[in-house]
Amino acid sequence: MLRGLYDHSPRFFQTLMMNVYARAKIGIRFSGKYPQFLDEVLRMQWLDAGALVAWQKRRFAAIFSQAQQHVPYYRRLFAEHGFQPAKIDDLQELRRLPVLEKTQLRRNPKDFINPTRKIAYLMRTSGTSGAPIATPYCAESLQWTTALITRFYRAAGADPRDRSIHLSDPRIVPHSEKRVFWRRNWVDNSLWFSLHHLKGDNIPAFFRAMRDFRPVYIDGYPTFIGEIARWVNAGGLAGQLPLAAVFTTSEIVTPDVRKCIERAFATRIHDMYGATEGAPIITQCPVGTYHIVPESGIVEFLRPDGSPAGPGEPAEMIVTSLRIWSRPILRYRIGDTAVLGEKPCPCGRSWPVVEQLSGRRAEWIVTADGRRLSMFSYQVFQVARNVEESQIIQHALDRFEVKLVTLPGYGDEDEAVIRRRFEEILGYRARIEMRYVDSIPRTAGGKRPAVISHVASGSFSSPSDGAGAPEDRKA
Incomplete structure (x- = not known):
């Protein structure tokens, strides 16, 4: 009903509805414990590997001890395997437990909910491997995740609340719109563009609006940012909209797309891999290396037979979230593969290095x-x-x-x-x-x-x- 009301309302009312929704979401993300969490993660990025693993064990014990008491699935699982999350000495002990499949989350979603955590926001997965999965976030989970993303943006020379353009929402403008293909989000200082209307004849209007808005950064799907960048470069307009950064997610950034976007906007792409289910985040550091963000979760790299893979081997990622209290996931088959790196990164962070990440191809x-x-x-x-x-x-x-x-x-x-x-x-x-x-x-x-x-x-x-x-x- 709200979707129909939005689509058939005047542009002014659409903008008003969008900003009311944004105020509620922004109010949760950047309030509460967010300032405390941001200070914490900014300090933690320079910890050595041993200190980070010790933190992961403490965090795991806190999240899953609570899950043991209140979440039906984990209460049964831990009892069946004699597993005590508060007493693990080595994260390798997680391998005593079975892998969690996506079908289990889809069929019995309430079996994984922590009822002691009030749901503040509901996110859906992108559905790159099938039907989307809804993930409930409590305020603390959302604020911790936002702090990690803020740290990622700041390392690239921007902040999530800077003036920005978003190219990731296909339905922000009704399909019947013929002229204005964007809506202004005053709450988070951004302009949201309709992906539905991004086609050849409309790209000049897209670019003029982007240039007039003068954003600090652009974020969104590389496929669509790349379509605009290709038009910019072909028209001799490269560099007319210089940015601090371009942030991409949800799809593979191919070498030709990266080169095209970076030329058009006179900046670098900073790519992020993350799953709405609460899986660990993988981001590019300022050097350009992909790292697993240790404060977001634990990643196991496994061969097809279930044994641990070594550096340089293509392996399936089995993930445990350390950022979601409201719907914890432990040893979850995310459906993507990667190659764990061995050499340390010159950026100075002791985070695990990912040499190659597979699976998030642009499926259009x-x-x-x-x-x-x-x-x-x-x-x-x-x-x-x-x-x-x-x-x-x-x-x-x-x-x-x-x-x-x-x-x-x-x-x-x-x-x-x-x-x-x-x-x-x-x-x-x-x-x-x-x-x-x-x-x-x-x-x-x-x-x-x-x-x-x-x-x-x-x-x-x-x-x-x-x-x-x-x-x-x-x-």
Whole structure:
């Protein structure tokens, strides 16, 4: 109902609604314990490896001792395995416990909730491996995460509350809008652009609005920032909007996209990997190296047989969150792979180095009017219910196949919601074949792509040349 009210309201009222929502969110993120947490993480970034591991053990004991008392899943799990989180001497002891699968979170979400923590904010995953998962954040979890992100931004010469432009929300402007493709967020001093309207004829208006706004930084999906950067460079406008930094997330930053964006905006890209479920964050330091942020969680690198992988080996990441109290995750299969580095980074931080990160490829579709839509699965399924796994296959501009593994309770109305979302996002009616299956096969690398497009198979620099998007992100 609120979505319909927003879409059919005048621009002024849309801006008002957006700012009311932003004030509530910003009020939680930057208040309470946030100043204390920020001081703490700014000091901690220079601790040696031994001190950081000692902190991780204390943090783990605090979060999961509380989970042992109040969270049904962990109460049963720890009793079954005789595990006492307050008494672990070595983090390797976590391997006594089984891996937590995404299907368990989807099927029994209440089984993982800590009822002693008041939910302040609900986030949904991007759905890069299927149906999105909702994650409840209490205020303390959100403020700790915000402190870690602030530290990342400050290392790059910016602050989250600086004047900024966001290119990551596909629905900030109604699809029917023909002229003004952005909305002003006065609360957090930013301009939010509609990804739905980002196509050739509109890019000049996008760039003029960005240049007039004079942001300190841009953040968002590299695919879309790259589309604007390509137009800027082709028009001889490189350097006319110099920035302190560009922050990217959710997709692989390919070398050609990185080069294009950095040339257009006369700055460097600072990339971040993080999962809404509360998984550990991986960020680039000022040197450009990817690091696991130790105050965000614990990452195990495992071979296919479950044994620990060594540096230089491609390995699956199994993660334990140290930043979410309200819905703790322990030994969670996040679905991505990486290569652990061995050499220390010249930045001076003793954080683990990641040489290569795989799995977060840009999975987009192409529409009949020439738009590239990234995070398409998330846009479709963020409002869908009773879906356990999903995969969208684009066979033509107007023909899609949707594979679904459903949960009990799925019915005709759920299918109707999915079909309506396709039409709302695409802006036209496409042929959609719904296929209900028992499971969706994984790739040889263990991934289950949320989107496969036989139309959008080209590279960034030449959409029709048939080259596949690179799978790996390298430091």
